[in-house]
Amino acid sequence: MNAPIWVMNIIESIGGQDTLRQNIWMCSIAVVLLSLINGIFTYYKGKWSAVASESIAQNMKDTLYDKLQNVRYDYYVKAETGDLIQRCTSDVDTVRRFLAIQLVEVGRAVFMLGMAIAIMFSLDVRMTLVSMSIIPGIFLFSTLYYMKVKESFLECDESEGQLTTVLQENLTGMRVVRAFARQPYERDKFDEVNRDFRGKVSNLISLLAWYWSFSDFLSMLQMGIVLVSGVYWTVSGHMTLGTLVVFTTYEGMLLWPVRLMGRILTDMGKTSVALGRIKEILDEPLDKDEKEGLKPEIQGNIEFQHVNFKYENGKEVLKDITFKVKKGQTVAILGPTGSGKSTLMHLLHRLYDYDSGSIKIDGIELRDIDKKWIREKIGIVLQEPFLYSKTIKENLKMAKKGVDEDRIYQSARIAHVHDVITSFEKGYDTLVGERGVTLSGGQKQRVAITRALIKDCPILIFDDSLSAVDTETDAAIRKALKERKKDVTTFIISHRINTLSEADMILVMEEGRIIEIGKHETLVNKPGLYRRIWEIQNTKEDDLTA
């Protein structure tokens, strides 16, 4: 609360009370003191609203991040990164701003309105009624107006969207534009949307200009009415001069929140849209065990029995998969795109859960084993591995807590990437990605392999993760693996016959089924996919030219 009530006292005292008249400084001090108290409250208002809104924003971001890390695997397959980031950053910020600014303002406005009205009524009922005569009108007008203007806002948004699309398509298709020398055409096209957007915004602004102007007119008119009728009643002796001053000052306080109304309404609309978008993420189901899972020691014996799996959209991916692997064996998988090779491995890693049949690891049903536990025990290198924008060493260290450097180097040697890394200027401290060194596809794969090796898992999966590595390095890596990781059960998805032929067991898949199973010697001697691939890769060069 500001000075007015004291202003009144002072004026009144000038008119009547002699003591105060001699000591006006007391009133001045009171004004300053009150303002100081007001200031302290304002400070706490600022501080607490910041703390509250920022901690809500912090919490939201943490929750979103946590959620996005823990949703089910298929979510990432269809996720649109740009859109998600937008939700996690600007939408959260919209909510935060609403909380920090508008909500507190609404609270303050309501409080002030209440106080002002109470004091005004206690002073002069008739005058109070006059003070509020136009306010419902302004209120109604604001609300109705913003309802109407909403459409115009929407039109602007759409027009801006078109502008963005034209710009985006022009920039991404610049080569096409140049190749057809279509710059003039593009310029006209852009000018059209640019002009349209300008028109729509101008339109919106002139609508708003009407609104501002009219609501200001009503507000100022209300002030005038208060002043004139106040003067009339004061002169005719129904009211004191002090009361008049109080009313003229309070009127401003009364009008201000009413005029803010429109603004708050639009912001509220935006905020609820933002909240809806955030909620969509939060409503995603989590990738969690339904019940407490087992945490057994893993040896590496694996048995698939009549396993079936289909995606949520009903597409059958794996049908009646049955095979058995003993600890330390190497299994190679071959098959056309979409035959279900990767999905088979994802099932083993519990990124998806199988619908029927059974997968047993060392005789324990996979479904009963804790998800995170099994993922810790099975190292998997994805076809397109992701390296975090940290140093290479940090990327490797994250595989296992407290791993010593020797082990890192040793694993990097097995993956044939140690020499590559040390050839970088900063060696293992080279920053990966954005602001650091861009690694080639093959180098990335090998760093990812190193990371999987450091983990020291009883089961290793290479999901076509040597595809970008040349044949010789591929062979060398496999040789090193065989020597160092004798007891590890290994799965390799590949289409290289050299890789496949060395495996203890080869699975050939097609359309979600295992169509051939066995060793190289067996498979190569019977007609089928494996043999065809083998023939192609072993075609004598002369046969080609012949």
Place this chain on the structure above:
Amino acid sequence: MTTYQEQEYNKKIDLSLWRKLFKYVMPYKKYMIRLTLVMMAVGGIDVIFPLMTRYAIDNFVIEGKFEGLWIFAAVYGLLVLIQATNVKLLALNAGSIETGVIYDIRRKGFDNLQQLSFSYYDKTPVGWMMARMTSDVQRLGDTIAWGMVDMVWGFTMMVGIAIVMLFINFRLALISLSVVPLLAIASVYFQQKILKAHRRVRKINSRITGAFNEGIMGAKTTKTLVREEENLKEFKGLTLEMFDSSVRAAMYSAVYLPLVVTLGSIGTGLAMWYGGKAVMLETISYGTLVLFISYTIQFFEPVRDLARIFSEFQSAQASAERIMSLIDTKPEITDTPEVLESFGDVFDPKPENWPEIKGDITFRDVNFSYKDGEEVLENFNLEVKAGQSIALVGETGSGKSTIVNLLCRFYEPVSGEILIDGVNYKERSQAWLQSNLGYVLQTPHLFSGTVKDNIRYGKLDAADEDITNAAKMVNAHEFIMKLEKGYETEVGEGGSRLSTGEKQLISFARAILADPRIFVLDEATSSVDTETEKIIQDAIQKVLKGRTSFIIAHRLSTIRSADRILVISHGKIIEDGNHSKLMREKGHYYRLYTNQFMEEQEKEILGRVNE
């Protein structure tokens, strides 16, 4: 997706930059002057209202009479009307400036983007350019128009109040405003703190955005490494930092605002004290006292917003810097004034002066290196007869794409020259060359619009019949007719509603319609089913017929059917001849071919391989 770092804000006011911006405001001089006048009027009337109250108190209340009250009411009403009109005028004028400046800068920026060289496009992410052209321009326009409103209004009002106060009672005015210097010092101090704090917040914010990006992009890997908790812990560190900095930034405002209010109230208190005494001594009227009290409150209103306005101007300046850097970037490839004189520029070509093109191409001693890279081509020589089809083969990075880029004049040779029909192509305009050039990309790019629109892009004045013929020629007609609305089907943004193969066929039709003399094809490796592949092959053959053509080839059938195959390695032609000749030589081409042969065979069985 590409993320880019939030740029450092320049701390100083950059006058030369604002001077440059002035150029864009100049066309709206009329509105600017009107806006300034209106804002001065608004500020002025805001100063008058308290004077009205003073008049009412002194002349009606104190005197105790009604005479003239209706006239007073009428005048008050008139002022209200004028002020309301002013508000409307200010919004309209500011709106005109905002939308106008934004429109102009966007147009200018777009024009420049159309002319910038590919060296620029190669190193600048599209997202960066988009941000310049959208949000940065918007912010700048907003601030120029509305920042101006706030500034003129605040300034007029403060000056007006000070003048009226000084005029009415010099002594009392000085006493009431004695806190202003203190306020100025406090403001400068806090403004800086607040700005700095906000900069820090923005920086952390961009790191959080980066973390989200990485969190989502790397989610699969995170799952397989079971790193969810560690990642969350790191992320929480960031958000905590964000919390701390944001709250600190808010705290400065939380201290600053009460400070302004309290300092203001000292002014009010002083006015009250001295004014009150003066009223009793009857040196000033009651009305004057009330006036001074209202003025001391009103005077500090604009000050509260100072921090906000100032920081808006700062971020607008940063936006302006980025936009100007985009607009001021000069294209590296330009036509000489003489060439422009006779052949026209891209926006205003003079095709009547263009010579016919035959299609003989010569590379003579061409050297080329990209901006920061090693030499890609060294003393490169090549002679191609009109109508020949050339297949370029070689490993990634061998220089195939560079040869094509040079031919299209997307880049120019560092030294040496490229002759078309015996004339250095720098002596002709870019528009001339590019109008005679068909270029089909590895990944076909379509624009949103209908199928017909997209084909017509090759020749804007083509009749519907020509479009259908072009589509028929590349075997696209059949699938187009099967689409929901045939040629009128919307292809979606970037052609997203069509398959890759379909997009390729449409881009071929587009190229055929343009009927270029020289044709460049950057062949796609992307997988299409065997049937589509055959259709595409057939289309390629038709497109190439009778034109000088360069193909960066990946498919054996395309390579085999070329008149000449050039094997490129490290920027040099190491083998040159047709298929049977090169196979007989059993060199690089032979090995390349056999490998490729195997891969294609495998692909037929296994689908996507090596992708």
